[in-house]
Ligand SMILES: CC1=C(/C=C/C(C)=C/C=C/C(C)=C/C=O)C(C)(C)CCC1
């Protein structure tokens with residue numbers, strides 16, 4: 046297992062042509078661009094956690110039935126400093142690093158003090174975000190890195206704090222139909238307050254294309270929510286959205302800011318400053334997008350840990366939201382590389398299984414409703430919202446399916462009624478072994494799996510002009526634990542879950558986290574490079590010519 050999790054992966058800087066078996070639909074033209082950790086040792090030093098690894102971008106360019114693969118490490122400041130020093134010098138989630146071990150006592154003290162308000166890493170390893178015509182590699186700190194989606198080159202480093210006061214932000218933003226980005230971040234003890242800040246980055250700005258006219262410069266605060274605790278705000282990885290509302294879950298998986306401020310001196314990682322408080326509740330904040338104000342009713346649910354929101358929508362005066370929930374924070378524990386070694390199968394039992402749960406929140410709470418009564422009258426769900434005294438509402442979920450993670454949907458249904466969840470199947474271990482299509486309506490599933498194969502997050506791409514929600518294909522990068530079997534890009538018919546094609550590549554591919562598909566049709570608005578420019582002169586001997 047060490048082979049998949051801990052070993053440094055080589056870059057494939059020049060595009061390499063994959064061997065395609067089966068037939069890729071002719072309409073499928075574009076770039077599947079993905080991100081994830083690829084390097085876990087630098088010189089003699091080793092990261093502790095899988096989420097610490099240096100970001101390795103990879104892409105599958107699909108054109109006229111052929112597939113071209115390439116990968117490049119994100120040349121973040123973190124990457125460059127580490128490589129230059131030949132050891133880990135920048136702290137990550139699970140690894141605290143010390144830039145210069147030979148410093149004298151005074152400079153050491155100074156270094157400790159300057160880490161009280163830490164400058165976080167720009168090792169953006171989690172996802173790719175699109176802002177108008179620009180693409181960024183993202184993590185959960187205040188830094189994002191612009192990248193060239195065709196060449197995978199690393200471009201400028203952007204500090205969110207220049208545009209909005211956040212120290213942390215999710216790597217799972219939402220996009221509206223016009224491409225405007227909505228995201229949420231945490232502003233830690235700023236002017237005496239710790240807040241969750243929802244912010245919007247417009248897709249287009251006046252004078253777009255001109256130098257200096259960047260959508261990020263037009264970022265605006267949409268709404269902010271004061272954290273329940275100044276010094277221990279909630280950790281969160283994503284949030285939910287419907288046509289009129291935003292759902293933010295303030296879970297009792299919290300960051301201890303005082304612990305973080307002293308972590309560097311104490312020689313412990315940021316991860317050690319996060320703790321799950323199983324005695325506490327999970328608070329549901331519902332923000333009305335029209336008024337930009339949170340609803341006043343105090344909605345809450347049991348303590349749980351949620352990384353991924355799946356989807357949410359409104360139905361008959363209720364708001365329904367689906368999440369992958371855990372009963373504790375054991376997922377983060379499992380991804381310590383020490384647990385992902387040869388004895389991995391014994392070490393890596395999740396103590397709580399990721400479960401797809403549906404919650405329902407009443408948008409209008411009748412003040413006269415009886416205490417103890419269920420405010421959800423929808424025939425479509427068994428989720429309940431129990432009226433309590435002092436206008437509190439306790440939400441109990443409908444349990445939909447156990448053992449899935451990395452959920453994706455047909456994004457045309459984001460915020461709207463939907464039927465299908467595409468995800469990786471994970472049972473009591475964190476390793477995905479199958480891809481699953483779950484039908485929320487009929488509660489039935491279709492699966493794809495193959496021996497020794499570990500699938501990445503399955504991404505849905507709709508057929509042009511599609512009417513049905515599942516009219517499209519699923520793309521997933523598959524790595525194999527069998528050295529004889531090459532990694533491949535899998536193309537499934539999203540309706541039947543049958544294999545349409547696979548594109549095998551003779552490279553060392555990493556198990557990635559998240560990404561997006563950029564259809565070729567999205568280019569050509571004038572500001573993007575032509576296909577010839579995209580492919581780059583040095584790539585021409587292998588890249589397709591158009
Ligand atoms: C560096 C750093 C962080 C990084 C967190 C990361 C990298 C989380 C990755 C989560 C994933 C991949 C979850 C998957 O479900 C924090 C804790 C935000 C804050 C302190 C600095």
Ligand SMILES: [Fe+2]
Pocket residue numbers: 217282352353559
């Ligand atoms: Fe994620």
